[in-house]
Amino acid sequence: MKKHLHDESGLFFERLRSHRMVASIKEPKQIEIALSLRNQLSGVFLLTGHIGVIKGYVDVFKSHQLPVFLHMEKIGGLSTDFYGMDYLAKVIKPTGIITTKTNVVKTAKKMGLFTIQRFFLVDTEGIENLSKSLTQIEPDIIELMPARIPEMIGKIKKFTTLPIITGGLLFDRSHVMEVFKYGATAVSSSQSVLWHETYSEEEEKLRIIV
Structure with missing residues (x-):
């Protein structure tokens, strides 16, 4: 099972x-x-x-070779204790999980699951909590919310080398490209209009030239 999960995280x-x-x-x-x-x-x-439909969702995405991650605090009926996470890893089999909780990251890593930890940076205490959390257990990727304070990405990168995904309050392409300038690996967005575009430094240079 762990080799299978490793292959999926490598694909991501x-x-x-x-x-x-x-x-x-x-x-x-x-x-x-x-x-x-x-x-x-x-x-x-x-x-x-x-819990009644989530495996079907996961299977659909995996059948199309698209990595899929479950936000543990948003999926109804999923327990984050040892037995719930064991069921998740062995039966539902997502590529990995997203959570705001350090203890859930710890349990998921024991199950061999790929982990993304979401942090909300609403004040300086949020940065302090992030730093403290990473001394206890490191997820595979950090997700920072909201994305509209891109300078915070640089501050976080000073004390961790983990890849950073950022999301929240992104409404157009310029917002997306701004976070890349500050070192974000990728962005997450529920605005499907943004999914239609492709994003790369090379494309943005061509746009500026044109």
């Missing part, structure tokens, strides 16, 4: 190099949109569903 990192947009899915109707744009996305974050 590979896709991040060429596709810097992650689709955050907040309602089922967005699933079809994400699937139609799978060649432009690095993966999907599922923030909708419940």
